[in-house]
Amino acid sequence: MNIRIPSLVLLALAAPCLASATDYSVQPGSMLGFTSSFQGSSFDGHFNKWNAAISYDASKLASSKFDVTVDLASVKTGDSDRDSALPGPDFFNVAKYPQAHFVTTAFHQQGSQVVADGMLTLRGVSKPVSLTVTFKPQGSGATLDVTGTVKRLDFGVGGGQYADTSVIGPDVKVTAHLVLGAK
Amino acid sequence: MSLRSDGRQWGSAAKFFHWVVALGILGNGVWGLLMTGMAPSISKINIYALHKSIGLTVLALFALRLAWRLYDGAPPDEPMPRWQRNVAHATHALLYLFILAMPLSGWLFNSLHGYPLQWFKLFNLPALAAKNDELSHLAGEIHEWLFYLLLLVLVGHVGAALKHHFFDQDNVLRRMLPFARVRQGKDTSGELT
Numbered sequence: 001m002n003i004r005i006p007s008l009v010l011l012a013l014a015a016p017c018l019a020s021a022t023d024y025s026v027q028p029g030s031m032l033g034f035t036s037s038f039q040g041s042s043f044d045g046h047f048n049k050w051n052a053a054i055s056y057d058a059s060k061l062a063s064s065k066f067d068v069t070v071d072l073a074s075v076k077t078g079d080s081d082r083d084s085a086l087p088g089p090d091f092f093n094v095a096k097y098p099q100a101h102f103v104t105t106a107f108h109q110q111g112s113q114v115v116a117d118g119m120l121t122l123r124g125v126s127k128p129v130s131l132t133v134t135f136k137p138q139g140s141g142a143t144l145d146v147t148g149t150v151k152r153l154d155f156g157v158g159g160g161q162y163a164d165t166s167v168i169g170p171d172v173k174v175t176a177h178l179v180l181g182a183k
Numbered sequence: 184m185s186l187r188s189d190g191r192q193w194g195s196a197a198k199f200f201h202w203v204v205a206l207g208i209l210g211n212g213v214w215g216l217l218m219t220g221m222a223p224s225i226s227k228i229n230i231y232a233l234h235k236s237i238g239l240t241v242l243a244l245f246a247l248r249l250a251w252r253l254y255d256g257a258p259p260d261e262p263m264p265r266w267q268r269n270v271a272h273a274t275h276a277l278l279y280l281f282i283l284a285m286p287l288s289g290w291l292f293n294s295l296h297g298y299p300l301q302w303f304k305l306f307n308l309p310a311l312a313a314k315n316d317e318l319s320h321l322a323g324e325i326h327e328w329l330f331y332l333l334l335l336v337l338v339g340h341v342g343a344a345l346k347h348h349f350f351d352q353d354n355v356l357r358r359m360l361p362f363a364r365v366r367q368g369k370d371t372s373g374e375l376t
Contacts, residue, residue: 038299039228039298039299040299040304040306041301080316081223161225161226164225167225167228
């Protein structure tokens with residue numbers, strides 16, 4: 001008995017360190033969108049097909065992880081010309097690179113803001129991209145809002161003749177709102 | 184040549200507006216008919232953007248032209264039968280209407296299609312209507328047909344000007360030509376001054 005109690009205490013103390021962040025599943029009502037600009041006017045788009053594996057705990061950032069896969073052909077921007085051009089070889093080139101992949105490499109605090117640093121693989125190019133993280137626990141689940149900026153030309157999206165940033169803006173603002181349920 | 188119109192001929196401001204608007208609307212019309220067949224590319228985007236910028240410029244120049252015409256007036260009509268005068272004035276009114284309708288219908292077409300509207304990459308103009316794919320197609324047809332109708336009226340306008348110049352040998356054409364001088368006295372026939 002003398003031995004048991006300290007070991008139980010030790011175990012109880014160690015548990016939070018060993019345990020990983022909570023796993024969540026993405027629920028309906030979630031949205032992965034972006035904002036870009038064309039001829040001086042901004043437009044919004046979103047992806048209809050994507051998947052995210054979210055492990056997150058604000059107090060266990062080291063073991064938190066986002067892993068997101070996007071079906072690029074599911075892009076919708078409210079304009080049929082644009083929607084038929086985006087999957088084509090000049091932009092996403094879905095025939096060769098059907099998916100984009102984002103996976104976090106680390107989380108860090110920037111003031112009161114949590115920032116997720118990760119690697120985005122898009123159109124065969126992998127480059128670091130950071131997202132601001134706003135996580136709000138709600139019941140057994142949570143909502144997760146992230147925003148970040150992707151420089152389209154870093155990934156060759158609209159490279160070549162479409163590289164003219166006076167026509168198509170260089171920055172694409174990515175915004176996601178995830179409704180998370182406990183797994 | 185004075186800026187203002189006088190009793191014999193149009194002033195240089197009126198001539199400027201007449202010829203620049205004529206060049207703008209004709210060039211942009213032909214340009215517009217040719218560009219629709221292009222395959223999607225950045226050149227197509229830029230060529231469309233230029234077409235829209237020129238169209239907006241024509242619209243602005245037309246507004247200035249109208250204001251100037253109201254202020255400046257017009258030289259008195261050359262002597263001609265009353266029916267010719269009436270047809271001439273009706274033709275001018277129709278041309279004014281088409282010059283106004285061309286860019287406005289293009290602007291409406293662009294709005295219904297949901298495209299941005301930018302003037303030479305400098306600033307954006309608001310949409311005249313909300314995006315509507317069905318109406319956009321109709322507006323595109325109207326925009327094109329207005330140009331054919333304008334050309335039809337223009338044939339009458341140019342034909343009449345040439346008829347007055349070569350057959351009647353009056354000053355109808357000369358008084359609007361940028362560098363020509365009007366014939367002094369209507370009895371002077373056919374000689375360049």
